[in-house]
Amino acid sequence: MTAQPYKSWVDSANDHPDFPIQNLPLGIFSRPGQKPRGGVAIGDQILDLQAALDAGLFVGDAAVAAEAASREQLNDFFALGASGRKALRTALLHLLDEHSEQQATMRALGEALLVPMTSCELHLPAHVGDYTDFYVGIHHAQNIGKLFRPDNPLLPNYKHVPIGYHGRSSTLCISGTPVRRPNGQTLPAGQETPSFGPSKRLDYELELGIWLGPGNNMGESIAIGEASNHIAGFCLLNDWSARDVQAWEYQPLGPFLAKNFASSVSPWVITPEALEPFRKPQPARPEGDPQPLSYLLDDADQAAGAFDIELEVLLLTEAMREQGLPPQRLALSNTLNMYWTVAQMVAHHSVGGCKLQPGDLFGSGTLSGPDPDAVGSLLESTNGGKQPLTLASGEQRTFLEDGDEVILRARCRRDGYPTIGFGECRGKVQPAH
Amino acid sequence: MTAQPYKSWVDSANDHPDFPIQNLPLGIFSRPGQKPRGGVAIGDQILDLQAALDAGLFVGDAAVAAEAASREQLNDFFALGASGRKALRTALLHLLDEHSEQQATMRALGEALLVPMTSCELHLPAHVGDYTDFYVGIHHAQNIGKLFRPDNPLLPNYKHVPIGYHGRSSTLCISGTPVRRPNGQTLPAGQETPSFGPSKRLDYELELGIWLGPGNNMGESIAIGEASNHIAGFCLLNDWSARDVQAWEYQPLGPFLAKNFASSVSPWVITPEALEPFRKPQPARPEGDPQPLSYLLDDADQAAGAFDIELEVLLLTEAMREQGLPPQRLALSNTLNMYWTVAQMVAHHSVGGCKLQPGDLFGSGTLSGPDPDAVGSLLESTNGGKQPLTLASGEQRTFLEDGDEVILRARCRRDGYPTIGFGECRGKVQPAH
Secondary structure, X not given: OOOOOOOEOOHHHOOXXXXXXXXXXXXXXXXXXXXXXXXXXXXOEEEEHHHHHHOOOOOHXXXXXXXXXXXXXXXXXXXXXXXXXXXXXXXXXXXXXXXOOOHHHHHHHHHHOEEEHHHOEEEOOOOOOOEEEEOOEHHHHHHHHHHHOOOOOOOOOOOOOOOEEEOOOOOEEEOOOOEEOOEEEEOOOOOOOOEEEEOOOEEOOEEEEEEEOOXXXXXXXXXXXXXXXXXXXXXXXXXXXXXXHHHHHOOOOOOOOOOOOOEEEOOOEEOHHHHHHHEEOOOOOOOOOOOOOHHHOOHHHHHHOEEOOEEEEXXXXXXXXXXXXXXXXXXXXXXXXXXXXXXXXXXHHHOOOOOOOOOOEEEOOOOOOOOHHHOOOHHHHXXXXXXXXXXXXXXXXXXXXXXXXXXXXEEEEEOOEEEEEEEEEEEXXXXXX | OOOOOOOEOOHXXXXXXXXXXXXXXXXXXXXXXXXXXXXXXXXXXXXXXXXXXXXXXXXXXXXXHHHHHOOOOOHHHHHHOHHHHHHHHHHHHHHHEOOOOOHHHHHHHHHHOEEEHHHOEEEOOOOOOOEEEEOOEHHHHHHHHHHHOOOOXXXXXXXXXXXXXXXXXXXXXXXXXXXEOOEEEEOOOOOOOOEEEXXXXXXXXXXXXXXXXXXXXXXXXXXXXXXXHHEEEEEEEEOOEEHHHHHHHOOOOXXXXXXXXXXXXXXXXXXXXXXXXXXXXXXXXXXXXXOOOHHHOOHHHHHHOEEOOEEEEEEEOHHHHHOOOOOEXXXXXXXXXXXXXXXXXXXXXXXXXXXXXXXXXEEOOOOOOOOHHHOOOHHHHOOOOOOOEEOOOOOEEOOOOOOOEEEEEEEEEEOOEEEEEEEEEEEEEEOOO
C-alpha cells in the first residue's frame, strides 16, 4: 500500500464515488452480442483485460494473473491467490496512473481497451461451487431472536460458534436480475393448517459477500493464521427472504425455500488490497463474553481483522418512480457490526475438513447495527411487520410490495484517502406466478 | 417394460445380485491411467459406451444418448431426460440380450468394450451443482425428535412440508473414499463452555440418493405431475454425521459442520426404468394425518409414486477383519418408509422458483423403519449412545470407531423377476487430524 493518493489519466476515476484508481475491482462484463470476459472497473469505464494483454501491457506475474482474470469467470484468477492478484494490481496502478508512460498507447486503443460501463452487461464474477450464509451480525441475531424467541434471543452457542448454514448456489444472481415473489407454504396467524400462495412477508437482507480464493482439500483445514490467503475479495449480497415461509419451515433443519429462490450479488470483486486502508481491530467483545476457542483466535486477526465499510439499503417503489423521488435510504450500517471476522469464518468452515474451493461464496448474514436506523432487514425495522415504515412517497411498508426495488451500496471512507465503493446490488420484485 | 425376463450373453449378468440385464445402471469409470468416461454395469463387467459408439453399435436417439453418457460426467446425459435414457436402454437391452445379433461383434471387441469392474476405478457420476438433503423418513424424524425434544418429537410442520435443507456439494465423495473423523466444537454433557477436538459421536445415515435430470428456470416451478420427467436416477447415500457437533451447532439455522465433512455416494445410477417393476402405491397416511396441499398431490403419484427397495447397513470393524468375520448387518429398512414421494420432493423444492439443474443430488434423509432392527443411524439404534450394540466380534459400539467401515446396500426383489441392486456405498473412518 502507498499512502500517497494516485490520480488516473482516466478522468472519470478521479473523485469517482466507487471506482477511483485506488479500488480496481475485477468483474465479468460483456459488450452487446459478445461473450463475457474479465475486466477492471476504473471510474465509469471497464478496462478489458484481454485487450490489455493483446496490446502487451502486462508482463511476468501480472500477465499470468491478467490472463486468468480475462476469462469468462474469475475462478482461475481466484485460485492464483494473493501473489498473482497483487502483481496484477501493481501493474494496473502503473498503467492507469496519471503519469503512466503507456498512456498514449492505451488512449489510442480507445473503446477496445476502455469501454463505458453503461454500455456493458455485467455477470456473476465466478462459478459458485458452494454458497454458505453465516450469521455473524450480532445485532441482527439479537433482533431476530427476540421475534422468534422473546425469552431467549441469543442462543447459547452464538458467542462460541460462527453460526452458518449452506445456501443455494443455483439461484445466486447478478445485480439487476428481477426477483420473482415466491409461492410457498405458510401458517397464517390463528390458523391450524397451512395455506399456499405468494409470500406476504418478502424481505431483503443486507450482507457482505466474501469470495473464496485458493481452497483446501477435503479432510484438511485452514488455520486461522492462513485464512487471509484464502480470501479473493468482497461484494454486496442481498439474501432475499420470505419470512412467512421461513417461520413455518425452518424447524428443525433451518431455512430452505424461504431463501433459495434468489440471492443477488453485486458485480465487482473488491480486493483485500483495496480494502487494506479500511481494516480495523476487531471490536472488543462486550465484558463477560467468552474468549473464542483457540482455533478461532489469532493475534494478527484480532488486531486488524475487521473492516470499516459503510453499508446502505435503499428502496425505490413504483410510487416513488412516478413521483420522481430518488431511492430512499432505509438503513445505514457497517461491517464493524460483525461479531466474527472473515478469517474466523474461514477457519471455522474448514475446521472439520470441509473442502473450500476458488469461487465459493460466503454471506456474512444480515449486518444490522445497534440503532433502529441501522437494521438490515424489514423484519427488524418493522418489528416483525407490526410497525410499518412511512416512506417519502406517503406509502407505508411492512414488507416488500411488487415493483419495489431494493438497492444495496457500500462505501469505505477515511480522512486523507479517496472514498472507494462496491457499486450497487439491485433487485426489483416481480409479482408471483 | 417387458414382463418377460431377459438373459444376457454376458454370463456374469445372469443371476448377478445387483446388475442383471434388467438393471443397466450408468456410471463413470476409468481404466488404470486413463481418463474417466461413461459406462454401463452388466454383471461384473462395465460396457464402455465410447467403445460401443466407435463400433457403430448405437444409432439414432440411442447414439445421441450414448454419446452424452460417454463423457467424463453424466450431466449432459441427465439433461436429455427420459426419452434419450429410454432409447439408450432399449438399445442396450437388444445388444446385451442372449440372442443379440451383434453378439459376435461385441465379443470380438473383448476388453475394449467390456472391462472387468474390479480393474476399474469408479467416480462420482456427475458434477453436483447443489446437494439437498431431505428428511422424509418419518420413523427417523420421530426417533431423532424424541432424543432432541422428548415432549415434541414430530414438529407441527412435518406432515405438511417435505422438510429439507441445503447440504455441501464439495465434499460429496464416491464410495470407497476414506472419511476422516472431523474435529469440531462440542458442548460435553455437564459443561458450560464448549470443547474442541475429534468428534466422539460419529455416525452414518442410510439414505436414498436421487439424481436430477432436466431442470427448471429460476422463478419457475415444476408441477408434481411433471416431476417424474425431472428424475434421472437413484443411488445410495451415506450422510456421515458428527452428532456431538450437530447438537451444539444446529440451532437456529440447521446442521452445518456436523454434516459437511463428507457424504458418500454409490457409483451406479439406477434408472427409473429399471425400478419401474418395484413401484408401489405411496403407503396410506395414518388415520388423522392431514392431506397434503394441492401442489403436493397427484393421483398418479399417489398410485405408484413409492418404491419398494430394501436398504441395508453393514459394519466391518478392524477386529472383525482380524477375526475373518464378514460385515455385520446393523439394519434392514425399505424406501417404503418415506413419508413423501420423490415427486413431492421435486415439486416442493421448486415451488418457490428455486432452480434445479441436471446433476443436482437429493438425499431422502435417513430411512429408518418402525422396528429397532430397521433404523438407519447409530443415534437411533443406540438410543442416543445410551445402549451400545454388541457385535459378532465381541466389541461394543455406540458410535463409529476409527477403522470402522460402513457399507450400504440396496436391492429390489419381486416374485418372478430378477433381483436388481444398487451396488455398494462404502466408507472407512480415518483418525482425526
